[in-house]
Amino acid sequence: MQDLFFYLSKTLWFVLSPDHFLWLLTLLALFLCRRRVGFLLLLLAVLGQGVMAFYPLGNLLLRPLEQRFAMPTEMPERLAGIIVLGGGEDAEESFLHQQAQFNQGAERLMVLPALLEQYPDTPVIFTGGSGSMLQQTYKGGDAVAQWLATLGLADRVQIERESRNTFENAVFSRRLLADESQGPWLLVTSAFHMPRSVGVFRQAGWQVIPYPVDYRSGADRIRPLLNLNMDDLNVAVREWIGLLAYYLSDYTDALFPAPRGAGR
Known part of the structure; x- marks a missing residue:
């Protein structure tokens, strides 16, 4: 069961990580380029990369994770x-x-x-x-x-x-x-x-x-560094998906574990 969870999680993450997802979305859009849906998918992929090229979206997802335990x-x-x-x-x-x-x-x-x-x-x-x-x-x-x-x-x-x-x-x-x-x-x-x-x-x-x-989270300001912004977003999305997957697999005691008394 542990092996199945490990290999399945790695395979799903290859598809769901933001950088790979946008790449796969672009390929799908090009495949459907003669249809309206193809144009819309390509527009979505370009806009997504455009926003991430200048703004650290990862901060929005990293901050609640990092502030959960002091x-x-x-x-x-x-x-x-x-x-x-x-x-x-x-x-x-x-x-x-x-x-x-x-x-x-x-x-x-x-x-x-x-x-x-x-x-x-x-x-x-x-x-x-x-x-x-x-x-x-x-x-x-x-x-x-x-x-x-x-x-x-x-x-x-x-x-x-x-x-x-x-x-x-x-x-x-x-x-x-x-x-x-x-x-x-x-x-x-x-x-x-x-x-x-x-x-x-x-x-x-x-x-x-x-x-x-x-x-990892920093100031919410314009940061024209696509690689850094994408890396932070990948880290955050992976962690939120991990929380859900571990909870559904009964590997963790709560969907979003919270602080308790020291040592408890």
Whole structure:
């Protein structure tokens, strides 16, 4: 069932991601160019790309995701552990260049040294394999292990390198626990990804305190950067679709998970 969900989600996202959807819409319009509907579809595709070329529509969808869970106002004195979700590393580039490479979500990892210093005796798990449907050779966990080794921190962090999505992050990471550790785990991931992550981990039986990083939404002003605007919109749409898909699959405890008391 997990495999079916993984492959189906990847296939549907290929079609539904805004950039691919507009491209497919343009192809359909050209195919129907001799009909009125073809002209209307082409007009829609051109207008859509025109708006996205100048205005960051992604902000409208990113902001409610990023504002759902705030950074803790006070950090607890003790934690059962810290868990960091993958996604900030570039696994393939790290392997090819034999040097840890990071992407826009690098903040997920950049907070680790400070947290390790603040909680020197606390278990830490990094969870992340490969989310690729076609290429499972390069694992995010390997890139992070390489980076931690350069900092002399390799022995402080357990690496889970087989998970392919957020659901498997929660399930596979639990297998690393020697016992059912009582108390809350600090959950580190991108702010836009936090609602889905919290819902999934709660459903899997974890007690978590959200620790959001990597904020993407910016000011609502003209920004003539199509690639950046489209990237933000892709991230936001993917996350909202993910929330719905995970809820319908019973992988999360709510359609749009909300804050609770600390550690609950």
